[in-house]
Amino acid sequence: MKGDLFSSEYMVQPATTVGMSVQNAKSIRYMINGEMLARQGAMIAYRGNLQFERKGQGVGGMLKRAVTGEGLALMAVRGQGEAWFAQEAQNCFIVDIDPGDVFTVNGRNVLCFDASLSYEIKTVKGAGMTGGGLFNSVFTGQGKLGLVCEGNPLVIPVSPQYPVYVDTDAIVGWTANLQTSLHRSQSMGSMLRGGSGEAVQLVLQGEGYVVVRPSEATPQKPQQH
Numbered sequence: 596m597k598g599d600l601f602s603s604e605y606m607v608q609p610a611t612t613v614g615m616s617v618q619n620a621k622s623i624r625y626m627i628n629g630e631m632l633a634r635q636g637a638m639i640a641y642r643g644n645l646q647f648e649r650k651g652q653g654v655g656g657m658l659k660r661a662v663t664g665e666g667l668a669l670m671a672v673r674g675q676g677e678a679w680f681a682q683e684a685q686n687c688f689i690v691d692i693d694p695g696d697v698f699t700v701n702g703r704n705v706l707c708f709d710a711s712l713s714y715e716i717k718t719v720k721g722a723g724m725t726g727g728g729l730f731n732s733v734f735t736g737q738g739k740l741g742l743v744c745e746g747n748p749l750v751i752p753v754s755p756q757y758p759v760y761v762d763t764d765a766i767v768g769w770t771a772n773l774q775t776s777l778h779r780s781q782s783m784g785s786m787l788r789g790g791s792g793e794a795v796q797l798v799l800q801g802e803g804y805v806v807v808r809p810s811e812a813t814p815q816k817p818q819q820h
Contacts, residue, residue, distance in 0.1 A: 643676015
């Protein structure tokens with residue numbers, strides 16, 4: 596068989612190390628020897644002796660899902676082999692989390708992660724009941740976290756002198772030591788006249804980084820179980 600499709604650009608090469616790596620811009624490869632976690636429905640291919648098991652979200656996770664209609668629905672992948680993960684051809688990135696790091700990320704952007712990482716679902720302080728940033732997943736520990744983003748994300752430094760204002764539908768995540776609150780950029784009169792469509796932003800203050808997607812969130816498709 597010949598042709599561009601079978602060139603080295605697209606051909607999967609043998610894995611050299613256990614763990615997570617970027618296969619290409621749209622997928623993450625994971626060489627598994629034990630256990631890892633991924634969002635339900637994100638596996639696109641695998642080989643080897645692997646088992647996939649739906650992982651419960653707990654009471655807090657079910658509450659989040661009931662309120663927002665979206666959840667960090669996970670599955671555990673166990674055994675020996677390799678698997679590939681992707682989400683609607685979104686761009687894939689890997690974040691290395693070290694002891695002492697805290698990374699807050701929107702559940703819709705989580706693709707897969709090492710079982711050595713701990714996570715919990717928390718409400719965003721100051722966000723009230725507005726926007727897509729009401730609940731987020733907070734990751735700590737040591738390991739790799741695979742993320743997806745529609746397009747190439749913007750990583751914006753935040754400093755005490757320069758807080759960053761982000762559309763609540765566009766935020767992907769942020770690092771530790773940043774404080775959040777809501778900012779209303781329109782007057783009530785402007786909103787009554789139709790407004791600009793940019794009425795409320797999430798304000799991040801302190802020292803760190805905020806990750807933003809280059810588009811507002813699109814409606815979530817129902818999860819298939």
